[in-house]
Amino acid sequence: MATLKIRDLHVSVExxxxxxxxxxGVDLTVRSGETHAIxxxxxxxxxxxxxSIAGHPKYTVTNGTVTLDDEDLLAMSVDERARAxxxxxxxxxxxxxxxxVANFLRTAKTAIDGEAPKLRTWVKDVKTAMTQLRMDPxxxxxxxxxxxxxxxxxxxxxxxxxxxxxxxAILDETDSGLDVDALKVVSEGVNRVKxxxxxxxxxxxxxxxxxxxxxxxxxxxxxxGRIAEQGGxxxxxxxxxxxxxxxxxxxx
Amino acid sequence: xxxxxxxxxxxxxxxxxxxxxxGAGSPVPLQSRAERRTSFDVADxxxxxxxxxxxxxxxxDLLRGVLEDRVSDPGALSYDVSAxxxxxxxxxxxxxxxRGSVLAPADRAAVLAHARTPxxxxxxxxxxAQLSEPVRVVLQGAAGLRSNTHxxxxxxxxxxxxxVLDHVGSGQHAGNVEIRTGDGSQITVVxxxxxxxxxxxxxxxxxxxxxxxxxxxxVVSLGGKVVRVNVNVRYAGPGGEATLLGVYFADAGxxxxxxxxxDHEPARCTSLVTYKGALQGETAHTVWVGDVLIQASxxxxxxxxxxxxxxLTEGARADSVPxxxxxxxxxxxxxxxxxxGRFDDEQLFYLQARGIPQVEARRLVVRGFxxxxxxxxxxxxxxxxxxxxxxxxxxxxxxxxxxxxxEQA
Numbered sequence: 301m302a303t304l305k306i307r308d309l310h311v312s313v314e315x316x317x318x319x320x321x322x323x324x325g326v327d328l329t330v331r332s333g334e335t336h337a338i339x340x341x342x343x344x345x346x347x348x349x350x351x352s353i354a355g356h357p358k359y360t361v362t363n364g365t366v367t368l369d370d371e372d373l374l375a376m377s378v379d380e381r382a383r384a385x386x387x388x389x390x391x392x393x394x395x396x397x398x399x400x401v402a403n404f405l406r407t408a409k410t411a412i413d414g415e416a417p418k419l420r421t422w423v424k425d426v427k428t429a430m431t432q433l434r435m436d437p438x439x440x441x442x443x444x445x446x447x448x449x450x451x452x453x454x455x456x457x458x459x460x461x462x463x464x465x466x467x468x469a470i471l472d473e474t475d476s477g478l479d480v481d482a483l484k485v486v487s488e489g490v491n492r493v494k495x496x497x498x499x500x501x502x503x504x505x506x507x508x509x510x511x512x513x514x515x516x517x518x519x520x521x522x523x524x525g526r527i528a529e530q531g532g533x534x535x536x537x538x539x540x541x542x543x544x545x546x547x548x549x550x551x552x
Numbered sequence: 553x554x555x556x557x558x559x560x561x562x563x564x565x566x567x568x569x570x571x572x573x574x575g576a577g578s579p580v581p582l583q584s585r586a587e588r589r590t591s592f593d594v595a596d597x598x599x600x601x602x603x604x605x606x607x608x609x610x611x612x613d614l615l616r617g618v619l620e621d622r623v624s625d626p627g628a629l630s631y632d633v634s635a636x637x638x639x640x641x642x643x644x645x646x647x648x649x650x651r652g653s654v655l656a657p658a659d660r661a662a663v664l665a666h667a668r669t670p671x672x673x674x675x676x677x678x679x680x681a682q683l684s685e686p687v688r689v690v691l692q693g694a695a696g697l698r699s700n701t702h703x704x705x706x707x708x709x710x711x712x713x714x715x716v717l718d719h720v721g722s723g724q725h726a727g728n729v730e731i732r733t734g735d736g737s738q739i740t741v742v743x744x745x746x747x748x749x750x751x752x753x754x755x756x757x758x759x760x761x762x763x764x765x766x767x768x769x770x771v772v773s774l775g776g777k778v779v780r781v782n783v784n785v786r787y788a789g790p791g792g793e794a795t796l797l798g799v800y801f802a803d804a805g806x807x808x809x810x811x812x813x814x815d816h817e818p819a820r821c822t823s824l825v826t827y828k829g830a831l832q833g834e835t836a837h838t839v840w841v842g843d844v845l846i847q848a849s850x851x852x853x854x855x856x857x858x859x860x861x862x863x864l865t866e867g868a869r870a871d872s873v874p875x876x877x878x879x880x881x882x883x884x885x886x887x888x889x890x891x892x893g894r895f896d897d898e899q900l901f902y903l904q905a906r907g908i909p910q911v912e913a914r915r916l917v918v919r920g921f922x923x924x925x926x927x928x929x930x931x932x933x934x935x936x937x938x939x940x941x942x943x944x945x946x947x948x949x950x951x952x953x954x955x956x957x958x959e960q961a
Contacts, residue, residue, distance in 0.1 A: 354905050357897070382907035394902040398920025407916065408906035443920065444902075460906065 302369055302385060302467035304330040304353075304500060309364035311345075311352045322348045324525035325364070330468060330500040337503045337511055337536060340522030341544040346504045347391060349522070350472040354388040355381050368468060383412055385467030389457040389474050396444040401456070402426070404444045405463060412464050429462045432492070434485050451482040458489035469493065470502045475510035487513030508540040523547040585813060585843045585877055590656035594621055594667050597660035606659060609839040609871055611807055614778050617698055618724040618752050619660050623668045628697035628723055631673060632690040638681030639713075643671040644704055651704050654760045655730035658782065661754035665700045665728040672702035672730075675715060679734060683713030686742075686931065693723035693751060701727040705741060709734035709762065714931055715741050722748040731759040733767050735789065740768040742934055746941075747775035749805070755781045761821070763789030770929050771827075773800040773808045774941050780809040785823065792821040797928055798840075799938060801945045802868070804833025811841040812857075816850035822884075825857040828925045830918060830945070831868035839871045846878045846886060854884035861892040862921050864914075915946055 311323035322345045330336050340346050352359045353366055355378040366373045373381050396404065405426060410416045417425075430437055433455045445453050454474055461469055471490065475483055491514060493499055503514060511519075511533075519535040520527045521544075528547050529535065588606075591597065599619055602612040633641050644651040651672050657663035675687055693699060705715050711734060719725070733739045745753060753776050761767040765788075773779045785794045800808045814823040829838045842857045861870035874888040895917070903913035922942060926935050 356901055377910070378901060378904035379907050379909050379913070382905055388905050390902070390905075394896075394898045396899050396902065396917060396920055398923035399916050404903075404906075404916070407908055407912070408903075411907035411909065411912070464906065 302332045302498075302500060304328075304386075304468045304502075305365070305367045306353070307365045309349075309352070309366060310362045311348055311359050312362055313348070313359055321362070322359075322525055323352065326526055328502075328520065328527065330502055332467060332500045333497045334518065335494065335501040335503060335514065335516045336518045336520060337505060337516035338520050338522050339505055339508070339536065339539060341548055342506065344522045345525040346506075346522050347472055350388055350470045350502075350504055353381075353470060354378065354386065379411065382466075387461055387464060387466030387469040389454075389461055389469065389471045391473040391476060393445045393448075393453040393457055395446050395448075397446050399444050400441050401444055402440040405460065408460065408464060425463060429459050433459055433462075433489050435459065450477040451479070454478060454482070454486055455489075458486050462489055462493055465493070465496075466499060468500045468502070470504065472504045473506060474503075475505055475507060483510060484513060490514050508536045511536045521547055585845045585875065586815060586847070588658060590658045591663060592652065592657060592666060594660075594663050597657070597663050600660060606811075609837075609841075610780060610809060611778060614752060614807075615661075615754070618726055618754055619664070620698070621664060621668070622698070623670070624699040625697040628694050628699035629701060629725065630692045632692070633673070633675070633688070635675065635687040636683050636685045636713075638678045638683060638711075639687055640676040640678070642674040642676070644674045645671060650706055650732060651702065651730065653730075654732050654786075655728055655756065655758035657728070658756060658784070661726040661780075662728055662756035662782075665702055665726040665756070669700045669702040669728075672704050674704045674706065677705075677707040677711045677713055677739070679708030679711055681708065681711045681713065683711075686714035686716050688716050688718065690718045690720060691725075691727070693719070693721035693725055693747070695722040695748070695750065698724045699726070701725070703727070703729045705729065705731045705739075707731075707733045707737050707739045710736040712738040713740075715739070716744065716931075716934065717742065718744045718746065719753060720746050722751040724752040725754070727753065727755045729755065729757040731757065731767075731769075733759065733762045733765045735762040735764060737762055737765045737767075739765070740770065740931060742770040742772070742929075742931060743781065744934075744937075745771075745773040745776055745779045745781070747779070749775060749777060751776040751779075753779045753781075756784070757781065758784045759786070759794070761785060761787045761792035761794050764791035766793045766795075768795045768797065768930075770931075770934070771796075771798040771800075771810060772934070772938060772941075773798070773810070774945065776808070777805065778807045778809075780807075781811070783810070783812040785812070785814045787816065787818045787821045790818045790820045792818070794821070794823045795928065796823070796825045796827075797925055798827035798829070799922060799925055800827070800829040800838055801942060802829065802831045802836040802838045803945070804836055807837045807839075809839040811839075811843070813843040814845070814855065816844070816846045816853045816855065819850060820852035821850065822854040824855070826925050826928065827858070828860045828862075828922055829870065830862045830864060830921065830942075831870055832864040832945075834865075834867035836868040837870075840890075841873045841875070842888065843875045844877070844886070844888075846876075846880060846883060848879040851880055851882040852884055853880075853886065855886045857888040859890045860921070862918065863892060863894045864918070865895075915943075918942065918946055
């Protein structure tokens with residue numbers, strides 16, 4: 301049982317125009333077994349929330365706390381957070397040329413578990429997970445995200461999520477840029493991880509489309525750096541019909 | 553006849569990676585590269601001032617000793633040659649064929665190495681010989697002493713094998729390497745610069761690739777205060793293939809310079825030049841200048857040059873200058889790419905976000921950077937040596953890296 305607790309989180313970034321506050325008091329609790337969808341218009345700070353929790357150096361936390369089972373995530377380095385059980389599926393996964401996917405996955409698994417995985421079961425696990433995500437096994441010998449299409453990068457993110465078995469997974473616009481078939485494949489992967497009941501999922505999305513395949517327990521509408529409204533599945537349906545207009549101040 | 557220049561852009565840059573562009577800062581030679589002077593007479597090469605095109609990146613002040621016109625100091629350099637049976641090791645005086653048939657000195661260091669080396673090392677691989685083991689030449693320099701050397705590698709037709717020149721120790725060293733590969737041969741020559749930190753080494757390597765021969769030239773520069781290796785390749789007939797590979801790792805206070813010139817005259821020859829380097833520490837400086845000339849007669853030529861530099865810390869500088877001169881439109885392809893990038897923090901974040909500690913993440917990125925060029929070397933014990941050496945260099949980088957991270961925290 302894991303609990304991610306975000307309390308009064310304020311985050312700012314340095315821009316050319318000076319310091320800009322992006323998150324303005326976020327409160328959120330995600331427990332294992334729960335799926336929370338965070339929806340909101342562009343520029344509302346959804347991705348900032350994801351990257352701040354993961355510890356990206358670009359973002360400065362100016363106030364508030366983020367804990368995972370009462371451990372202070374904000375005091376940890378990026379890799380310590382991951383080893384504590386946090387996973388971030390990125391919207392734009394980074395290419396790491398020359399480092400093969402196989403080597404990368406094994407190195408990450410070893411780091412997360414604190415010991416190298418047993419070779420025989422590991423190779424089988426990787427192969428099974430790749431097959432389920434309809435990834436060509438040849439990808440294992442390619443450089444990490446090197447020359448991958450948008451859809452291949454997203455499958456690779458979910459492959460890592462399945463293999464690394466996090467306690468809390470943040471999916472940052474995993475659905476963006478995917479066609480319907482790829483969206484189904486990726487959603488199935490997320491649902492397999494969810495089925496264990498041991499992971500809490502924070503699903504950040506601009507569209508309601510992915511919520512047809514991954515059912516959220518809670519929906520939060522994110523506007524202007526904080527949660528403006530929350531509810532259940534039905535809130536997503538409402539957003540689908542009405543859009544974000546009623547949350548965004550009308551132009552003067 | 554039409555003159556065309558094809559340029560292929562490098563793959564899309566990631567954060568912090570700068571593609572080279574023609575224009576200011578990327579001077580085009582005023583004359584054809586083929587017109588550069590060569591001579592066997594020391595008097596034809598005055599001491600460089602540093603303003604000459606071919607010396608403009610090099611710290612001339614450190615080269616006074618090595619550019620002085622004199623013979624080797626006694627005991628300045630010792631050879632240790634181990635070679636399989638099909639190889640004959642001998643010596644050649646200046647002017648004794650084939651010495652001087654491939655290499656014509658193109659600068660003062662090379663003309664000294666030619667004229668002031670009474671006996672050149674002659675390594676002859678018999679025609680049709682298939683060497684199962686590399687020929688190994690260890691050149692051990694003595695600190696504080698000046699040496700000239702000239703090595704002639706003569707590989708017979710249809711022979712195959714590898715010759716490794718391993719430069720260790722220290723001193724001030726002017727060294728020529730002259731390589732003639734026979735028709736249909738498959739020869740690899742590796743030059744390792746594993747000098748101590750105070751060594752000076754100026755080298756000219758000239759290779760003539762036989763008809764339908766496959767030639768691979770590998771330069772690995774890790775040690776030395778100033779190392780400058782000029783590699784020139786010509787073809788004796790059509791169908792030759794030349795692969796020039798370079799790996800270098802410059803630390804604070806090191807100047808590592810590599811220049812190559814591939815002269816395509818016969819038809820249907822190919823050249824592939826790939827040099828990759830990493831730099832760390834204040835004043836670490838690397839230079840890569842890659843010239844390719846496709847003469848009017850060289851129809852069906854295929855050539856590609858690539859230089860990549862990975863700057864691991866502030867204060868290091870990488871110069872990278874590709875030049876492509878094309879005098880016929882009837883070619884298969886010609887291109888170049890050059891990029892120098894800082895260590896990519898987004899790559900680091902991605903790997904750390906998967907639980908991989910920072911030190912290990914940095915190692916992964918740097919090893920990944922060199923992976924393809926090391927794979928192309930295809931000489932197993934050189935590859936292992938190189939991986940170990942990079943690992944050792946990185947141990948230094950880690951200290952620098954974690955210190956920098958500490959300051960940020």
